Amino acid sequence: xxxxxxxxxxxxxxxxxxxxxxxxxxxxxxxxxxxxxxxxxxxxxxxxxxxxxxxxxxxxxxxxxxxxxxxxxxxxxxxxxxxxxxxxxxxxxxxxxxxxxxxxxxxxxxxxxxxxxxxxxxxxxxxxxxxxxxxxxxxxxxxxxxxxxxxxxxxxxxxxxxxxxxxxxxxxxxxxxxxxxxxxxxxxxxxxxxxxxxxxxxxxxxxxxxxxxxxxxxxxxxxxxxxxxxxxxxxxxxxxxxxxxxxxxxxxxxxxxxxxxxxxxxxxxxxxxxxxxxxxxxxxxxxxxxxxxxxxxxxxxxxxxxxxxxxxxxxxxxxxxxxxxxxxxxxxxxxxxxxxxxxxxxxxxxxxxxxxxxxxxxxxxxxxxxxxxxxxxxxxxxxxxxxxxxxxxxxxxxxxxxxxxxxxxxxxxxxxxxxxxxxxxxxxxxxxxxxxxxxxxxxxxxxxxxxxxxxxxxxxxxxxxxxxxxxxxxxxxxxxxxxxxxxxxxxxxxxxxxxxxxxxxxxxxxxxxxxxxxxxxxxxxxxxxxxxxxxxxxxxxxxxxxxxxxxxxxxxxxxxxxxxxxxxxxxxxxxxxxxxxxxxxxxxxxxxxxxxxxxxxxxxxxxxxxxxxxxxxxxxxxxxxxxxxxxxxxxxxxxxxxxxxxxxxxxxxxxxxxxxxxxxxxxxxxxxxxxxxxxxxxxxxxxxxxxxxxxxxxxxxxxxxxxxxxxxxx
Amino acid sequence: xxxxxxxxxxxxxxxxxxxxxxxxxxxxxxxxxxxxxxxxxxxxxxxxxxxxxxxxxxxxxxxxxxxxxxxxxxxxxxx
Numbered sequence: 001x002x003x004x005x006x007x008x009x010x011x012x013x014x015x016x017x018x019x020x021x022x023x024x025x026x027x028x029x030x031x032x033x034x035x036x037x038x039x040x041x042x043x044x045x046x047x048x049x050x051x052x053x054x055x056x057x058x059x060x061x062x063x064x065x066x067x068x069x070x071x072x073x074x075x076x077x078x079x080x081x082x083x084x085x086x087x088x089x090x091x092x093x094x095x096x097x098x099x100x101x102x103x104x105x106x107x108x109x110x111x112x113x114x115x116x117x118x119x120x121x122x123x124x125x126x127x128x129x130x131x132x133x134x135x136x137x138x139x140x141x142x143x144x145x146x147x148x149x150x151x152x153x154x155x156x157x158x159x160x161x162x163x164x165x166x167x168x169x170x171x172x173x174x175x176x177x178x179x180x181x182x183x184x185x186x187x188x189x190x191x192x193x194x195x196x197x198x199x200x201x202x203x204x205x206x207x208x209x210x211x212x213x214x215x216x217x218x219x220x221x222x223x224x225x226x227x228x229x230x231x232x233x234x235x236x237x238x239x240x241x242x243x244x245x246x247x248x249x250x251x252x253x254x255x256x257x258x259x260x261x262x263x264x265x266x267x268x269x270x271x272x273x274x275x276x277x278x279x280x281x282x283x284x285x286x287x288x289x290x291x292x293x294x295x296x297x298x299x300x301x302x303x304x305x306x307x308x309x310x311x312x313x314x315x316x317x318x319x320x321x322x323x324x325x326x327x328x329x330x331x332x333x334x335x336x337x338x339x340x341x342x343x344x345x346x347x348x349x350x351x352x353x354x355x356x357x358x359x360x361x362x363x364x365x366x367x368x369x370x371x372x373x374x375x376x377x378x379x380x381x382x383x384x385x386x387x388x389x390x391x392x393x394x395x396x397x398x399x400x401x402x403x404x405x406x407x408x409x410x411x412x413x414x415x416x417x418x419x420x421x422x423x424x425x426x427x428x429x430x431x432x433x434x435x436x437x438x439x440x441x442x443x444x445x446x447x448x449x450x451x452x453x454x455x456x457x458x459x460x461x462x463x464x465x466x467x468x469x470x471x472x473x474x475x476x477x478x479x480x481x482x483x484x485x486x487x488x489x490x491x492x493x494x495x496x497x498x499x500x501x502x503x504x505x506x507x508x509x510x511x512x513x514x515x516x517x518x519x520x521x522x523x524x525x526x527x528x529x530x531x532x533x534x535x536x537x538x539x540x541x542x543x544x545x546x547x548x549x550x551x552x553x554x555x556x557x558x559x560x561x562x563x564x565x566x567x568x569x570x571x572x573x574x575x576x577x578x579x580x581x582x583x584x585x586x587x588x589x590x591x592x593x594x595x596x597x598x599x600x601x602x603x604x605x606x607x608x609x610x611x612x613x614x615x616x617x618x619x620x621x622x623x624x625x626x627x628x629x630x631x632x633x634x635x636x637x638x639x640x641x642x643x644x645x646x647x648x649x650x651x652x653x654x655x656x657x658x659x660x661x662x663x664x665x666x667x668x669x670x671x672x673x674x675x676x677x678x679x680x681x682x683x684x685x686x687x688x689x690x691x692x693x694x695x696x697x698x699x700x701x702x703x704x705x706x707x708x709x710x711x712x713x714x
Numbered sequence: 715x716x717x718x719x720x721x722x723x724x725x726x727x728x729x730x731x732x733x734x735x736x737x738x739x740x741x742x743x744x745x746x747x748x749x750x751x752x753x754x755x756x757x758x759x760x761x762x763x764x765x766x767x768x769x770x771x772x773x774x775x776x777x778x779x780x781x782x783x784x785x786x787x788x789x790x791x792x793x
Contacts, residue, residue, distance in 0.1 A: 083742075084745075084748040085748035087748065089748070116775050118774050118775055119749065119775060119776050122750065157739075171755075278752070285755075285774075288750075289774075307760055310761055310770075311761050313762070314770075316760055316766075319764045409779075413768060413779050414764055416763065416767075417764070417765040417767050417768070418765075420781065426779075426781075528738075528741060528742040528745065529781045529784070530746070530749065530780055530784070531778070531779040532778055532779075657727055
């Protein structure tokens with residue numbers, strides 16, 4: 001459902017799994033699967049939570065836990081990160097494997113994509129090697145039907161030896177059966193007997209010889225032949241996990257180590273059969289292949305249309321123009337569509353403001369109290385709601401549609417070349433997209449990048465993409481100073497282009513700074529890049545639009561109340577508490593003014609940005625209040641009125657542009673900084689994340705302002 | 715018998731090939747194996763990005779994008 005209340009802001013700071021058991025009777029169910037199989041949708045549907053979903057691999061990065069009850073029992077569902085395998089090549093895989101091995105789930109549900117079953121079976125087979133309490137949930141059956149792919153699920157169940165449930169989680173199909181099956185497996189009513197995977201003869205002989213030495217550890221539910229293979233492979237991370245979780249140090253078991261050495265020597269002898277890992281994976285893949293062949297019937301034609309569309313969308317001539325055009329279109333719809341709602345909201349809220357003032361007068365309240373609450377708190381709140389809410393309520397559903405469609409990986413696909421040249425990872429394009437919604441969520445999204453170096457680059461540069469809170473600043477500035485009349489459809493064209501240009505500038509700066517970081521403090525080589533381009537999925541348009549709209553509205557309102565209102569109070573105080581005859585606000589602005597002028601702005605603007613640290617959406621309200629506190633305009637019910645106010649204070653197009661540039665390039669907001677600290681576990685990188693966008697902002701604004709002045713343009 | 719063996723990045727769009735050997739090193743190798751790119755797997759380049767790098771390949775029903783450096787290390791036989 002796109003970026004939700006729960007995946008952005010402070011919710012993005014949620015912990016890596018820390019199982020919260022209600023009682024010891026609670027049944028723990030692990031939810032595993034390849035990335036991008038609709039696992040999160042299954043999770044959301046079962047638990048009623050709203051974790052972020054979307055059609056691109058890797059967006060479940062935080063481990064979510066939720067509960068549901070079925071037949072009077074309470075179930076805890078743990079959503080593991082999507083992985084292609086449990087053979088631990090990455091942190092996610094380790095996490096998933098550790099949970100399944102040591103977390104003792106009462107059942108493990110593996111969610112698979114019905115349109116891509118063969119590849120998904122690799123993970124299923126690996127999991128059935130570890131535990132027998134596995135249920136295969138074949139999801140996206142509606143997509144399979146659409147593509148004329150039919151599956152013999154009973155046959156599949158026989159071949160695998162575990163129960164198989166068909167679902168189309170988006171529309172709720174199959175979920176009851178899934179819950180019922182989970183209950184049966186967890187309680188022991190149904191005991192799956194997974195079919196054993198056979199490896200090549202020599203390997204099998206080796207396993208059976210080595211296995212007896214491992215039995216002691218298997219006092220836990222650990223499957224000993226699986227464990228034997230992992231030891232032979234020398235899986236370091238597993239050895240560590242066993243030591244941590246089971247308090248058993250395998251290195252100290254002499255007999256085991258001897259047996260291991262012998263087995264390894266034997267393996268080296270017949271190296272001709274290939275590396276051990278190769279042999280293991282080959283057997284798994286081949287088994288998956290043979291099972292799929294007997295279970296799937298599909299027609300080639302099904303993916304023909306998809307491929308054709310894909311080719312056009314990523315082609316040399318059309319690919320990037322279409323991408324920019326699409327983004328521009330979204331902005332245009334956002335700006336155009338937000339006009340009327342904004343006006344209505346502004347008029348309505350201003351009407352209420354008048355009434356409030358009246359009520360306060362009637363109650364004979366002290367002037368300062370009336371002013372503080374109505375002109376301070378309420379007005380800020382009203383502004384945030386009327387200006388910030390409509391654009392966000394339109395942009396997000398549109399963006400979510402694009403996400404659900406599966407377009408975002410194509411963006412990463414097209415831009416990877418440039419990221420490679422900037423010595424960064426192509427997945428950074430995806431983290432930047434997340435940053436559009438909320439930079440804190442974007443920073444968390446950087447977990448999809450494995451290499452620490454590239455992850456840091458993505459984290460530090462994430463702020464160059466304007467988020468939820470900063471977007472409306474760009475739109476407002478563009479609409480006022482670059483727009484012209486707000487009435488006609490064409491009138492929204494210029495502001496849309498201006499916002500688009502800002503975004504593109506942000507992307508260019510990101511690439512440039514990434515390259516700079518790669519060459520200086522974050523030196524290193526590009527890591528590998530494999531990105532799965534999931535099939536296009538038809539988004540449930542109606543559902544997405546409505547849900548996302550509601551969700552976004554609630555989010556903005558909640559933020560407005562929790563952050564904007566208190567901030568309004570503080571700003572009002574600063575504007576009205578005087579020290580030495582001048583308000584605190586004026587002191588601050590006066591101090592910053594010379595510096596700000598160099599950057600094409602004024603002291604109040606910079607002060608507003610500083611005070612806007614908790615949340616960027618209060619920057620404009622702060623500016624307004626600062627200006628109005630010094631006396632002039634009384635009413636503020638439309639963008640036209642705002643223009644008058646700003647012009648009266650000396651704003652020119654240069655001021656607007658520099659403000660827009662600084663909006664793009666300044667320190668991250670409080671929540672984001674907090675998130676960065678948490679993700680990087682390092683004060684140094686957090687400070688750098690603070691400094692780098694700020695310095696870029698100062699430099700660029702200075703250059704633009706000076707240039708414009710020198711050229712006599714202003 | 716004219717068997718053409720080449721690296722994956724040289725395979726023309728739409729032409730199927732069969733994997734002979736994966737020469738990549740540890741981490742890339744594991745990832746490719748996990749995605750099903752083992753010896754004998756059928757692979758076909760489906761589309762190129764605007765700069766011809768990366769290229770998206772069809773591997774066991776899924777579309778996987780690989781950079782040219784990775785594709786260079788996969789030996790295939792043209793079929």
